[in-house]
Amino acid sequence: MQLTHHDDTIELRSVTVLVTVCVVAMAISLIMSLRVGDFSLSLDQILQALKTPNDDTPSFVVWQLRLPRAVLGLMVGAVLGMAGAIVQSITRNPLGSPSLMGVTSGAAFAIVIGLVVFDISYGQRLSVGTVGGLSAAALTFGIAWQTRLNPVYLTLAGMSVALFFAAGISVLLIASDGEAMGLYVWLTGSLGDRTWQHVGQLAPFALLGLVMGVSFARALDLLMLDDDTATSLGVSIHRWRLLLGMTAVILTAATVSVAGPISFIGLIAPHIVRLGLRGDGLRGLGGQLPHRWLLPLSALVGASLIGIADLIAKVQDVPVGIFCVLLGGPLFVYLIGKQPC
Numbered sequence: 001m002q003l004t005h006h007d008d009t010i011e012l013r014s015v016t017v018l019v020t021v022c023v024v025a026m027a028i029s030l031i032m033s034l035r036v037g038d039f040s041l042s043l044d045q046i047l048q049a050l051k052t053p054n055d056d057t058p059s060f061v062v063w064q065l066r067l068p069r070a071v072l073g074l075m076v077g078a079v080l081g082m083a084g085a086i087v088q089s090i091t092r093n094p095l096g097s098p099s100l101m102g103v104t105s106g107a108a109f110a111i112v113i114g115l116v117v118f119d120i121s122y123g124q125r126l127s128v129g130t131v132g133g134l135s136a137a138a139l140t141f142g143i144a145w146q147t148r149l150n151p152v153y154l155t156l157a158g159m160s161v162a163l164f165f166a167a168g169i170s171v172l173l174i175a176s177d178g179e180a181m182g183l184y185v186w187l188t189g190s191l192g193d194r195t196w197q198h199v200g201q202l203a204p205f206a207l208l209g210l211v212m213g214v215s216f217a218r219a220l221d222l223l224m225l226d227d228d229t230a231t232s233l234g235v236s237i238h239r240w241r242l243l244l245g246m247t248a249v250i251l252t253a254a255t256v257s258v259a260g261p262i263s264f265i266g267l268i269a270p271h272i273v274r275l276g277l278r279g280d281g282l283r284g285l286g287g288q289l290p291h292r293w294l295l296p297l298s299a300l301v302g303a304s305l306i307g308i309a310d311l312i313a314k315v316q317d318v319p320v321g322i323f324c325v326l327l328g329g330p331l332f333v334y335l336i337g338k339q340p341c
Contacts, residue, residue, distance in 0.1 A: 018276045018297060022304040026074060029307030033070040034062055058323040069194045073253055073310040073320070074189070075206045077265055078256045081302020082209040082252060083251040083272075084266025085294050088239045089220045090248075095335055097267035098133075098252035101154075102161030106136020106265060107249075107256040109165035112183060116176045125331070126201070129253035131158045136161050137249055152336065155330040164183040187202055189262035189321020190259050213295035220244065220291040262306070262321045264328020269302040 034046045039061050041049075048064040055165070082096070089098040098104050110132020114120035116280075120128060143157040170188065185192070220237045225245075230237050255262065274289055277297075294334050306320065309327060313320040 013218075014277050015290050015293065015297070018057040018273070019300065022300045023303040026307050029061050029076070030070050030303075030313045033073075033314060034066050034181040037061070037066060050245075052313075060120055063193070069191050069310070070197050070260065070307070072194045072199050072202065073191050073306045075199065075202050075271075076259050076262065077094065077201065077253050077302035077304065077306030078299035079206055079209055079251050079302075080262065080265040080306075081269035081300070082295055082300040083248045083255075084268075085267065085270040085291070085298040085300070086244050086251075088270055089291065090223055091149060092224060093149070093154055094271070095151050095155040095267070095332070096262065099261070099263035100267060100332070101158040101161065102140045102165065103171075103249055104256060105134040105162040105165035106139075106262040107133040107253040108187060108261045109237050110135070111257065112169050112172050112180070112187075114185065116172050116180050123201075125257035126254055128281075129257050130250050133249040133253045133256075136165060137245065142312075155336065156178060159219050160260070171206040185282065185319060188319040189260045189324065190319040191259055192319070194258070202254055202258050205251055208247070209251055209299065211292070212294070213299070216240075216244060216247075216297060217291035220295075221288065224288045260319075260321060262324050264324050264332065265302050265305055267335075268305060268331055269279075269298045270330050272301045273297040273333070300338075301336060 005316045015066075031043070031046070035041050035043070039057070041058055043059065045058040046062060049056075049059040052308055053059050053063055087098060087101060088094060091101075107129035111120075111125050111129045113132075114124065114128040140154070140161045141149070143160065145153040147153040172256040173183065174176075219235060222230045222233055223237060223240060251281050252266075273294055277289060277293070305327070308324040310320040313323050
């Protein structure tokens with residue numbers, strides 16, 4: 001059976017399989033995240049706490065300690081997956097992701113400056129992180145511009161910018177004379193000690209990503225074509241790239257503000273979607289996977305990856321960002337080896 005929408009067609013079966021796998025992975029990670037911890041809960045206790053919240057210990061553990069972390073993790077993964085898909089599309093770079101473009105480190109650097117030097121409030125983290133992310137993106141593209149944004153050189157420029165900001169963060173933490181030691185865990189990417197306040201802060205951006213996925217999918221399809229063809233079809237490529245690039249930066253800055261810099265999810269999720277739907281007789285513009293599929297499925301895969309990674313991190317009592325690096329590092333090496341210089 002096939003779904004047809006104008007000029008793109010994709011088989012329903014593979015989409016169903018991918019969605020089912022992701023939903024099962026998220027369900028398992030959510031249930032296990034509610035069970036495991038310093039205070040172990042049975043499945044009956046969890047269900048009772050979810051059905052009838054009260055003041056007893058199981059209900060407090062579920063609603064105030066574990067459920068906010070689990071929900072926030074799924075949202076962070078979804079937002080990063082979608083941001084990564086956008087970056088890869090507007091740069092036409094399969095190695096593109098917010099972390100590899102320096103955006104994640106730039107946002108983190110700006111937030112650390114704000115906290116250490118200016119003592120900004122929690123609510124100001126997002127705006128400060130957005131400025132840092134935009135500055136990092138501009139610096140990355142400026143460095144790689146003379147190579148016509150060659151994917152490998154663009155990625156190397158992004159990594160250089162990320163290392164620059166990482167060094168700046170280290171200098172700031174050392175200069176703070178121990179006053180900002182609590183930031184070390186946040187800087188590794190952590191979902192520990194998160195509350196419903198953090199969920200509420202990120203929720204509008206998850207909704208923004210969903211709306212954007214519906215509204216901007218066609219423009220992203222056209223941006224995957226060469227510039228002359230896209231322009232002839234009525235697309236203002238510079239305006240759309242600027243708008244979508246800023247959207248990706250804002251989405252990334254939102255995740256950094258609540259969970260710290262988490263790498264590679266934005267890189268991995270879109271590639272898993274493309275790999276899972278590779279053999280489906282897809283007929284989209286330029287032979288690419290249509291973004292009306294790529295964006296929501298990347299969000300779903302990203303949520304699944306963070307859910308599983310955070311469950312493992314929780315059991316091992318380490319920040320989730322560490323497991324994301326272990327997961328994404330080998331794939332990045334594989335992908336960069338396939339790119340022509």
